[in-house]
Every structure is written in C-alpha cells, then in structure tokens.
Amino acid sequence: MAGTKTNSRVRVVWTGIRAVLVLTVVCGIVYPLVVTGLAQGIFHDKANGSIVKVDGKNVASSLVGQYWGTAKTVKQNGEEVTVVTPNPKWFQPRPSTSNYDPAASGASNLALSNPELTKTVEQRKADVAKFNGVSESAVPADAVTASGSSLDPQISPAYAKLQIDRVARVNHLSATAVAKLVDAHVQGRTLGILGDPRVNVLELNLALATMS
C-alpha cells in the first residue's frame, strides 16, 4: 500500500507539469494567435495602434499623446533632463512626467500632500497663464497636472478654449474660426454619461494645420 501511495504522489508531480504545458499551448499560443488573426482581419487599423498618416507618412497614433514643441537636453543639478519648449502655433497637451516618451509610460506618483507637487502645480499654472496671456484663475486642472499614463492624448474643453486666442494670433487666423474648430472637436461623454468631455489634441492640430 505504501508503495502505491508514493507512486501516486510522484505521478501527481508529472500531472502538474503536463497540465502546465498543455494549458500553455491552449491559453498561451492558440488563444492569442486566434485573437490576433481575428483582430487583424476585422479591425486592422485599430489592432495596429490607430496610426494616423499625413501625406503618406506616419505622424502619430490618435490614441497616444505627443509634445508639440522643441525638446532640448539641458543639465539640471548635474543631471541631464529633457525640457520641451512649447510651440505657440499648436494647441498644447497636458503636462507629462516623461515628455510623452512611449517607453516611459507612468505617473508622477507624487502625493497630494507632497510640497514638491504643490510647487510644480503652481509653477505650471503661472507658465500656462503667461503662455496664453490669461489670468491664473482661468487655468483648468488638467492643464497643470500630469496624467496617469503621461501619454494622455486629450485635454478638457476648457483647456482647449483657453488656448484659442493665442493659437489664432500666432497662426494669423480669426479667433471665431479657431473657436469653431475647437467646438467641432469636443467629444462628449460616451452615451451621454461615461467618462468626461474632451478634445483630442492631435486631431485638433491636424485640422488646424489644414486651415492655416
């Protein structure tokens, strides 16, 4: 009896190993390949990252934010950091902890009680107000906070509207025409209740580019 018991205990180890291998084939090879095949067949563009082309060239994914300015590497306290100077010609996205680098998605993780974050927020508020020639009290929250992914492709309608005068002036367009453009690009809540209203910065800037 003791012998068969030992045998069955050794056998269960083999069963465990075989089960891992068998289920790996089912869930780790067959399943993702079937889904990939179906997705590529039915939703080809979306499955490949919703890439937007202009004149045949890939310019962005409509889902992933970018910076709209010039990046320069400068030395700050002995460390090399990238600083992006926003280009006033374009609508600007939210602040990003990674300067919209897709290899460094993630958040600041700073606590709201952290004085460093309060300082950053106040600095951003002053910068945004100055850049757009508005008062600090007019600057909305999303313009001075970094998103969770640091790749947020959208801004609030309030932040888009705040930028209208500056964008119109620099591009020699009428403010009413740019305001119309912004209105046309406001996406409401899905089904009227899901999420928040927002404006896709890339789509807005692409439309702006065809206008000017």
Next chain:
Amino acid sequence: MSPVLAAVLQALFLIALLGVCYVPFGTYMANVYTSRKHLKVEKGLYRLMGVDPDAEQRWPAYLRGVLVFSAASVLFLYLIQRIQSHLPLDRLALGTDGSTGHNLVNVDPQQSFNTAASFVSNTNWQSYSGETTMSHVTQMTGLAVQNFVSAAVGMAVAIALVRGFARYRSGGELGNFWVDLVRGTLRILLPVAVVGALILVAGGVTQSLSMPETVTGLGGEVQHLFTGPIASQEVIKELGTNGGGFFNANSAHPFENPNPFTNIFEIFLILIIPFSLTRTFGKMVGSVKQGYALLGAMGGVWLLFVVLMHVTEFLHPGAAAQAAGAAMEGKESRFGIGGSSLFAVSTTMTSTGAVDSFHSSFTGFGGGIALFDMMLGEVTPGGVGSGLYGMLIIAVITVFIAGLMVGRTPEYLGKKLGSREITMAALYILVTPTVALLFTSISMAMPTARASMANPGMAHGFTEVLYAFTSGANNNGSAFAGLNANTDWYNTAIGIAMLMGRFLPMVFVLALAGSLTEQKPIPASKGTLRTNTPMFAMLAASVVILVCGLTYFPALALGPLAEGFSS
C-alpha cells in the same frame, strides 16, 4: 450635465450591466461545475495530462493538485523569464531608451522570482515595466497563461468549498481538481476572453505581433509606438482579477484602455465573475436566496466605498489638488474623476490591482480607501473564486458569532460548525494580516528598505510600504507606486508574502471543505439562524468591516489617517 451627476449615472449604468448578466452567467457557471459530461476537447486534454476525469478526490488530494500545479507554474514562469532572450520575438520590445530592434535581456533572478510568484498567486504585483522588460513570448506564453489558470485555480477551490456545503459524501470527496481547472479555463474564461478581446480591439486596444511603429509628429516628436498582443491579455487581466498590465502605466495607457466605454467594460469584466459566483453558489446549494444574501453583503460594502471614494475625490482635499482645482494628478482626462474612482474601488476590492489612475496621487482619504478595500480581505466581491471562498468563511464566522449570542450550536446550510470548522475559519482570517503586518514591520526596521520610499513625511512613506505588503499578501497587486520595489529585499519579501497569502488560506479552505462534506446535513429547526435574509447580509458585512478594522486600525492610524487629518 454636471460631472457629479454623470458619475452617478455612470455607476448606475455599470450596476445595470452587471445585473443583466448576473442570473444567466451565474447559472451557467453552476452548470459548468456540476455537469457530468466532458467535452471532446477536454477528454483530449485529460489524456495529455494523464488524468482520470471521473476519479473523485478527498481534500488532501485536491490540495496536492492545487499546490503541484502552482509550483510547476512558478518554475515554468521563472524559466521563461530567465531565457527570454533566446526565445523568438524578443526584438519586438522597446529598449530602455525607447529605441527599437534590441535584443531583450533576460530578467534577473530576484525579479523573475517575484514576477513568477506574483502571477501564479493571482496577484500581478509588478516590479518591472512591461514594455521594456518582458518579451512578447514571455507576455503571451508566460504571464497571460497564468492570468487564465491562476483564476481557474481560485474558482476550483471556491467550488470545492461550495461542494462541502452542498453535498454529503461519507468518504469526504470534493470533486476533481484537474477537471475543475480545465472546465473553468475552457468553458468560462476562454469564451468570454475571445469575445471581450474583440470588443476591446474595436475600441482601439492593439493586437499585433509586429515591430513598434515609428511616427514623426507634426509637432516635432519622434515616437516608437510599442503595440503587441495587448487585447488578448488585457481582457483576461481584468476578467481573471489579475491586474498585471502590458505597460507600466497599466490600464491608464491608451493602448490598454482607450476610451470611457472600454473603461466601463474593463470594470465590468473585473466584477462579473466575483459577483456572479454568488449565484453559482446559490444554485449549487439549492437555494438562490442564500446566494443573494452573500451578494447583498458584497455589493453593499462595494457600493458604500464607491460612494465614499467619489465624495473625497470630487471634494479634492490636499494642498496640490487645491492648487490645481481638482484631483487630476495621475488621472486621464477621458475617464475623469468618476471613471477613475469607480475603477479604483473595483480593482482594490477584487484583488485585481489593475489601475486606470494612480492611487498614490489620490487624495489622502482616497488612497486610504483603496488601502482599506484590500484590508477587507478581498471579499467584497473579492477575486475570482477567492472572493467567494473568503465570503463563505466570513459567513461561517458570522453564524458562529450569532450562535454565541443566542447560545446555540452554530450551523450553516445544514452543516454543523464545530470546533474543527471554526478553527479553520479563524486560521484563514488570521494568516493574511499576519503576513502583511509582519513584513511591513520588518521593512520599517531596515534602513535600506525605508530608503525606497518616494514621498517625504513618515505618514505617506509608511503607507507606501504598508500598501505594498497588504497588496501582496491579499493578492491584489496594485501599488502605491511611489515605492521603489525593484530591490532584492522587496522582490524577495513581497514574492514570499504573495505565495503565503495565496496558498496558506487555500489549505484551510480545503480542509474546511473536507470536514463539511463528511457531515450528514441536518434539517433546519426553529432555532436555526436564517442565512438567506437581508438581516444576515448586513450582519456578514459588519463582520467584514469589524474584523478588518480591529486588525489594521493601528497601522491605518500611522499612515493614511495621519496624512488625511494633517492635510
């Protein structure tokens, strides 16, 4: 429409969606685990595994199956990470500098162990950034597979406990672990995953096996956009309450969660199995009302915390949020305060740990709620399977406490709860807090471990460490990500905490199931506490909060409460 009203309607929309699916899906799952027929493809798999699907197992054999399968899984997942540079598709990931076309290096031993323990224990704590660390092969054949099977293991153990209540076998048989494992995977998780993955792709989640796409923006930025087989992994990450993201930013990343609809759909996937399993339980014990009582306890606590989270996040106390005008740091503009709050409570109450916004930048009380959610022991509604067996343990404790008050021998569903049963339940309740608090105190005593804290001030830094071990031991996996957890100490200690937090409770659950199934059911008498009433649901919910409160209050006072009251 005001954001607050929209957030309320959004939450009601989610509840309606869950309500519609509850009955058919819960009943379907009950049929899966009680059907005598094996599918043809299942018979094939049993032959390959060398399993007799009609053999019944007593609890020690069932437990051996769970442990052996999980140990083999840890080993396999560890190996894949250690040799991924020699496997195909390793050039598709991004280099740490964002460049493409690199040979990915192997993951180091401590991190490989941590990740293997993490995914096998259904925790999905991540001390790595997916896009620059793991190859597509590791993601697909390693991590995603564990997303399926660790969830199926959780369900199997829950079903074994339900059988302990539902049936009488003088020999103590609980069913067959291998059959429960295969059926849960093939008949429940896979079909939902295939449909769900396609719904996500339709919303914009990527699903490809090609090189990262390079784009040059009109604004001047060059980006290497890393795609990959994300939808197929995203869906099971939520459905199996796993939570391990393809990307570092997890479900905040636009390729994992592109719009408000996918956000609600992912929250739905997180909650559907844990809630519906109460129906499965009700069907199997022959009274769906017993299931409604558990659902009432789970849903009531979930809803209470959803409301509290919305209130604190909309009010946004905290200096930085006051300066900004709203608590939008770490949140995506497409989800807003409402979508982020709903996700945060659902992910921390289900042992999922996926995030669509970063809890470290929530308000002091909001972060505290996320932490408290996990401390409730992941039973409201809890992880896939683990939520149900955890809630059944709570029900046992509740019946016991009620029995003490009126001086009767406690019984639940016709089974007597003697000293052996109560001992098992008590051990179950004790093991997770013990692991979490023990490792937290050891870390606080180690200068090198304290150095990993990101935010100044003991309160928030302490919360980071407490959150990490609470998350690990409760198999949640979400992080107060400020903590630098990729150190030898945290990788090893959290790895051990996750394994202990997952498998020790399972031992007690299966031992309890074994002793229950040997008991002949006794008919209900006048003195029997009725457990299918709203009253019982409320009692059980209070026991959840009471047990947790008594265990963790001192630790909470040192961390989030101290921070919340000082801001």
